[in-house]
Amino acid sequence: MNYAEFQQLVKVSKQDICRESFAENRKKIKVKKEKTVVKNLERIFDATLKISNEKGFQAMSMRDLSRETGLSLGALYGYFSSKEELLDMLQRQGRTITKRILEEHINSEVEPAAKLRMAIRTHLYLSEVMQPWFYFSYMETKNLTGSERKKALLSELYTEKIFASILKQGQEKGVFVSRDHQIGAGAIKAMLQDWYLKRRKYARRKVTVDRYASFVLEFVEAFYLTSNVTTQLFRLKTEG
Amino acid sequence: MNYAEFQQLVKVSKQDICRESFAENRKKIKVKKEKTVVKNLERIFDATLKISNEKGFQAMSMRDLSRETGLSLGALYGYFSSKEELLDMLQRQGRTITKRILEEHINSEVEPAAKLRMAIRTHLYLSEVMQPWFYFSYMETKNLTGSERKKALLSELYTEKIFASILKQGQEKGVFVSRDHQIGAGAIKAMLQDWYLKRRKYARRKVTVDRYASFVLEFVEAFYLTSNVTTQLFRLKTEG
DNA sequence: GTCTATACACAGATAGAC
DNA sequence: GTCTATCTGTGTATAGAC
Numbered sequence: 376m377n378y379a380e381f382q383q384l385v386k387v388s389k390q391d392i393c394r395e396s397f398a399e400n401r402k403k404i405k406v407k408k409e410k411t412v413v414k415n416l417e418r419i420f421d422a423t424l425k426i427s428n429e430k431g432f433q434a435m436s437m438r439d440l441s442r443e444t445g446l447s448l449g450a451l452y453g454y455f456s457s458k459e460e461l462l463d464m465l466q467r468q469g470r471t472i473t474k475r476i477l478e479e480h481i482n483s484e485v486e487p488a489a490k491l492r493m494a495i496r497t498h499l500y501l502s503e504v505m506q507p508w509f510y511f512s513y514m515e516t517k518n519l520t521g522s523e524r525k526k527a528l529l530s531e532l533y534t535e536k537i538f539a540s541i542l543k544q545g546q547e548k549g550v551f552v553s554r555d556h557q558i559g560a561g562a563i564k565a566m567l568q569d570w571y572l573k574r575r576k577y578a579r580r581k582v583t584v585d586r587y588a589s590f591v592l593e594f595v596e597a598f599y600l601t602s603n604v605t606t607q608l609f610r611l612k613t614e615g
Numbered sequence: 616m617n618y619a620e621f622q623q624l625v626k627v628s629k630q631d632i633c634r635e636s637f638a639e640n641r642k643k644i645k646v647k648k649e650k651t652v653v654k655n656l657e658r659i660f661d662a663t664l665k666i667s668n669e670k671g672f673q674a675m676s677m678r679d680l681s682r683e684t685g686l687s688l689g690a691l692y693g694y695f696s697s698k699e700e701l702l703d704m705l706q707r708q709g710r711t712i713t714k715r716i717l718e719e720h721i722n723s724e725v726e727p728a729a730k731l732r733m734a735i736r737t738h739l740y741l742s743e744v745m746q747p748w749f750y751f752s753y754m755e756t757k758n759l760t761g762s763e764r765k766k767a768l769l770s771e772l773y774t775e776k777i778f779a780s781i782l783k784q785g786q787e788k789g790v791f792v793s794r795d796h797q798i799g800a801g802a803i804k805a806m807l808q809d810w811y812l813k814r815r816k817y818a819r820r821k822v823t824v825d826r827y828a829s830f831v832l833e834f835v836e837a838f839y840l841t842s843n844v845t846t847q848l849f850r851l852k853t854e855g
Numbered sequence: 856g857t858c859t860a861t862a863c864a865c866a867g868a869t870a871g872a873c
Numbered sequence: 874g875t876c877t878a879t880c881t882g883t884g885t886a887t888a889g890a891c
Contacts, residue, residue, distance in 0.1 A: 406856065431758060433673045437885060450857050452886070514754070518671065532816075558822065558830045565809035566802050573801070576772075582798065590798045598837040646874065677867060689869080690875045698867065 376480070378500060378584070385504045388472045393417060396468055403460070405453040416454060418444050420465055424507040432462060432515045462515065463523045469508040470530045476501055481537065487545030488600065494537060495563065495595070496588050502571040503584045509571040535560045542599065551599040559599065566591050616720075618740060618824070625744045628712050633657060636708055643700070645693040656694060658684050660705055664747040672702060672755045702755065703763045709748040710770045716741055721777065727785030728840065734777060735803065735835070736828050742811040743824045749811040775800045782839065791839040799839065806831050 393413045397404065406412050422443035426435040437458065441448050455461045480497040484490040502509045516527045539560035545551030570577065570587055577587065596603050633653045637644065646652050662683035666675040677698065681688050695701045720737040724730040742749045756767045779800035785791030810817065810827055817827065836843050 408856085411856075429757070431671065431673055433671055434758070436883080438883090447858050448885090449859075449887080453856065456886090458885070517669075518674070554833075555830060557820065558827065559834075561809060561813070561816070562806050562831070562834060565805045568809075569801060569805035576801070580797065587798065590795060591802070593794075594799075594802060594834075594838050598834050648874085651874075676865080678865090687876050688867090689877075692868070693874065696868095 376500075378503075381500045382504050385472065385476065385501070388476060389417070389468075392468055392471050395471075396464065400464075403456060412454070415444075415446065419446070419451070419454060419461070420468070421507075423461065423465060424511050427515065428507055428510050432511070432518055459520070462518065465508075466512060466515070466519065466523065466527055469505065469512055470526070472505070473501060474530070474533070477534070477537070486550075487541055487548060488550050488596075491538075491541050491545065491595070491599075492592060494541060495567070495591055498534070498567050499570055499584050499588045499591075502567065506571050506574055510574075513568065513572060535564050538563050545599070550601055552601055554599065559595075563591070563595060566594070616740075618743075621740045622744050625712065625716065625741070628716060629657070629708075632708055632711050635711075636704065640704075643696060652694070655684075655686065659686070659691070659694060659701070660708070661747075663701065663705060664751050667755065668747055668750055672751075672758055699760070702759065705748075706752060706755070706759065706763065706767055709745065709752055710766070712745070713741060714770070714773070717774070717777070726790075727781055727788060728790050728836075731778075731781050731785070731835070731839075732832060734781060735807070735831055738774070738807050739810055739824050739828045739831075742807065746811050746814055750814075753808065753812060775804050778803050785839070790841055792841055794839065799835075803831070803835055806834070 390413065393416055394409065397409060397412050397416070404412060406415070419440070422440055423432070423435070426439050426443055437448055437451060441451060444451070455464060477494075477497060481490060481494050484493045512527070516524065516531070519527055537560075539556050542551055542556035542559055546553050546556065570584075630653060633656055634649065637649060637652050637656070644652060646655070659680070662680055663672070663675070666679050666683055677688055677691060681691060684691070695704060717734075717737060721730060721734050724733045752767070756764065756771070759767055777800075779796050782791055782796035782799055786793050786796065810824070
């Protein structure tokens, strides 16, 4: 799985989910032609991400969104019934794609060390392709209300649990050193988040996804991988 | 330096800087009695942090702030001339305290490994005492404009540079393994940020600052500390 | 389906009494 | 110094023509 294939995969998923989402909300959405809905919903989502990531979702006015999408104020309200609903739809869509793709990839490995590598790489690739959504989701979760907020927070914890359970499994099998796996999972997640939250920094420094992925992996493996200790010793002896 | 002493230190610093800030902006601030200014400015700052961290600075209305501080709308404008200026003042104040305290502590150590430990511990303590400000600063930087935005971004990079230069120094002296110190500094900062951005998570799990600090240190040292490799080998032999 | 025009609420900010 | 009352702009959302 290389990066180009990954991009294609996400693009297909996006449209799939746009259609699914349309089917679910057929009653709420006034516009009835599926082709029109899918086309315009994607423009609306992209524009929302663009503007919100510049100045925040609250600060984005419907007039801003109208300008960016080329649709009038009235037309916009054919696709959602309130600004808050737009936020909910966008968050839901991203969560669905993320969950689907992460699970597919991680389940393709069974051995803990390989699973860990796959999970880290997949998450980085995914957040690279969908960077605007990841950033948006992180920054705007606090603006959600009620059940949508709950779901967003659960989804955040879900990713962390994936890493925690991989670490735990590896410890039980003896391939990982016995160290706090919950805080460790949080630390891994923090590093993965930095990739999409500080993307400009990494771009400026010309750090690629792959290089970042390698770094995170080495970092984590130096701490957790049992076999790594001997490797380090070897390096120490040969290098000086 | 324990946590209680640290709290006291920050509290004193806060009032100091409130007075300094008042001296600098004597022309802008309409209210003239220093005692009144320092007292009310602190209430205003605290209320702003409280409300903003719940729903964002943009979404906080001046009427919200009036309710929370107990001051009327008119009275509030005696302390700043616009909502944006309030944001700038608050960000500036936090940056000043942070920089001052971080530098004081880090400069008290010279040896790289000790300096690294001190830097990590101090940053965690500081962000624990000033958690509302750290969270606020992170979330609202994008709402700043012009020179204030620039200063905030520079200040963010400044912290990272501290870690990068400690790592580099250690590598030159041979106490740290030769590995990317720039990405490493970013990773350390990401973990430190997680502490104040996800504070509720850690509180729920009953993870204390000290335990988190120890974890981060062990994690980082496993990767960078030259001498650690032999320690790990020893542990591996004795534990199984 | 999409447009323009507009209703209505609420935001930030100020004036002037006390 | 602080209050209440108010000005003016802008926000979300809808109505009704095309």
